[in-house]
Amino acid sequence: MPTEAPTAAAEVLLLEQNADEVALIRQSAEKSNVTVVVECEDILSYLRREGEYENAPRPDLVILDLDLSRTEDCETLTEIKKHPSFKRIPVVVLASAKSYDVVLQAYDLRANAYINKPAGREEFMRIMRATLHFWLTLVRLPRD
């Protein structure tokens, strides 16, 4: 049950390099607007409304497909969660790594939630739908 009556389509910012996964996520998103970027630095440019992103709306949810063994990926998450304004935007990290250390690291870096990417398409869509449903219709988001 939503705590706020939705007035406009939700905005989702997605970092995802795999075209298949992008397609599955878009399919799961239905009425939400999904903006896809493929580079970490574009996530920050988008949030900062730099260059081509100068009219970008503030996302309601950020989904990052990260490789946490890469410094740049970790820094992107850190930058968002340190920023006095962007830190309040929920960030869901998708990753293939299953090891305990990587999961812990994501939460240490202030990810709001960590999702293990399932191998199967159906399961992947189920999890993405559940994610969008939870964050965009149930959660009380800040009115930033």
Place this chain on the structure above:
Amino acid sequence: MERGVARVRDHVRAEGIEILLVEDNPGDVYLTLEVLRLGAIRKHVSVATDGEEALNFLNRAYEFQNAPRPDLIILDLNLPKLDGREVLERIKADPNLQQIPVIILSTSNAERDVIAAYNHHANCYLTKPTDLDDFFELVREIESYWLKCVRLPAA
């Protein structure tokens, strides 16, 4: 209600996902425990009824030497002794505890509470519905998402 003891529901085995519920309203405690008990995922729920008790539990202080480490915390904001806002701040400032996802579940819909919670790295903020059915449904949704979809840090 009994103070100072991690409340164990006898028929829930102490395995599976460890949840700490921090809630002072006995009615809300009862309802939340009931809905979680009915959920399929194996879990164990401990209850703290004030902020001080919650922190002692998390720090394994005093009578809580053997308290299980929670995989997930459901935290009300308006609590006796130590306010939930303070509890959240302390959890998320503690390098040993900050990884534990904290779900704020509060009657407050005040924007300043929501902003403050996210500023202090609450993992999500949920407003408690006043309608009973809606409350049940919300707790079911918490289980569906946080216990089935999300990978928790320790579980």
